[in-house]
Structures are given as structure tokens and as C-alpha cells.
Amino acid sequence: MADEARALRDAWHTMVMTQLGVSTEYVTLYDPIVGATDGHGRPADPTPELQLVRTFNLRKAYDELKDDMVAEIAAFDTHVIRPATDARESIQPLRKTIKKRENKRLDYEKCQEKFRKLQRKPGKSAKEDAQMHKHEEELHRISEVFSANAPLRLTCPPCPWA
Numbered sequence: 638m639a640d641e642a643r644a645l646r647d648a649w650h651t652m653v654m655t656q657l658g659v660s661t662e663y664v665t666l667y668d669p670i671v672g673a674t675d676g677h678g679r680p681a682d683p684t685p686e687l688q689l690v691r692t693f694n695l696r697k698a699y700d701e702l703k704d705d706m707v708a709e710i711a712a713f714d715t716h717v718i719r720p721a722t723d724a725r726e727s728i729q730p731l732r733k734t735i736k737k738r739e740n741k742r743l744d745y746e747k748c749q750e751k752f753r754k755l756q757r758k759p760g761k762s763a764k765e766d767a768q769m770h771k772h773e774e775e776l777h778r779i780s781e782v783f784s785a786n787a788p789l790r791l792t793c794p795p796c797p798w799a
Contacts, residue, residue: 639721646713653706660692660699667692745779752776 667684755761755769 639718639725642713642718642721646710646718649706649713650710653703653710657699657703660696663692664696741779745776748772748776748779 667689752769752772755765755772758765761769
């Protein structure tokens with residue numbers, strides 16, 4: 638959300654600055670050129686006064702709009718972007734905890750599957766029997782840790798974005 642808000646803020650800023658730039662170019666285009674009537678070519682026709690006044694008023698309106706929008710954009714930054722960034726930073730430790738919990742769950746399930754696979758196998762060798770007992774002990778050890786976190790498992794569903 639913070640990244641999209643930054644993109645929106647930047648788009649508004651670009652739009653305002655582009656509109657101001659266009660109105661500035663109109664002023665430059667219609668404003669009389671200093672020194673153009675010094676006899677260095679054909680005489681220039683003056684821009685009609687109404688068009689000059691409108692162009693200067695447009696430039697002034699866009700300049701005021703830019704000042705207002707820059708203030709609004711700054712307020713958008715403090716009221717939307719900064720809280721979203723703060724929320725993301727405050728969630729980060731929780732994400733780490735959820736990720737650790739998910740890794741423990743995966744370890745538990747993997748160990749459980751290894752034990753079940755060896756337990757179901759008929760005609761085990763002594764080596765496989767020893768591995769089964771080793772996995773059984775590890776399963777008991779992990780299940781104690783995993784069951785100690787049972788209240789956490791019940792209150793915190795798996796994180797969809799982790």
C-alpha cells in the first residue's frame with residue numbers, strides 16, 4: 638500500500654508540475670520578445686491584450702494550484718505514506734515469528750512423515766529400525782516444542798503472505 642501511495646503522490650506531483658510548465662510555456666510564447674522591434678526583421682504583431690491577460694491569469698492560477706497541491710501532497714505523505722510505512726515496520730517482527738512457527742510446523746510434519754514411512758515398512762533391517770527409533774525420539778522432542786506453542790497455533794492462523 639505504501640508503494641502505491643508513493644506512486645500516486647509522485648503522479649500528482651508530476652501532473653501539477655507539468656500543468657505549471659505548460660502554462661509557463663504559454664506565457665513565454667505570448668509575452669512580447671524584448672528587442673524584437675529593433676528593426677532586425679519584419680515588425681512583430683503584438684499579442685492581443687485579452688490573450689496576454691488570460692495567459693498571465695492562467696499561469697498565476699496554475700502557480701497557486703501548484704502551491705496548494707504541494708501542501709496537499711506533503712499532507713498525503715504524512716497522513717497516508719508514513720503510517721503505512723510504520724505499520725509495515727511494526728508487522729515485520731510478527732512476520733518473523735510467523736515464519737519461524739511455520740518452519741517448525743514443516744519440520745514437525747517432515748519428521749512425522751519419516752517416522753510413519755519407516756513404521757509402515759515391512760521387514761525392516763536393524764539399520765532402518767535404529768533410524769525409526771531415532772526419528773521417533775526426534776518426533777517426541779519436536780512434538781513437545783510444537784505442543785508448547787499450541788495456544789499460539791490456535792490463535793494465529795497461517796500467514797498468507799509469509
